[in-house]
Amino acid sequence: MSIAKVIEVTAQSEKGFEDAIREGIARTGETLSNVQSAWIKDQDVQIQEGKITAYRVTMKVTFVVSS
Secondary structure (H helix, E strand, C coil): CCCCEEEEEEECCCCCCCHHHHHHHHHHHHCCCEEEEEEEEEEEEEECCCCEEEEEEEEEEEEEECC
């Protein structure tokens, strides 16, 4: 039997949503092992002077804590 845990992670990129997702997963993988999946809960952008300055995603990341 395996036990999994779900955490919420927010990541940001100046390049785009896909890059923010990649960065968030990569950083999560640096501190957690057995990362299994991620569900993108929300996406938003930061805007300054009418231009997008950052892309932000909030995701639920699942990892196995025992097997």
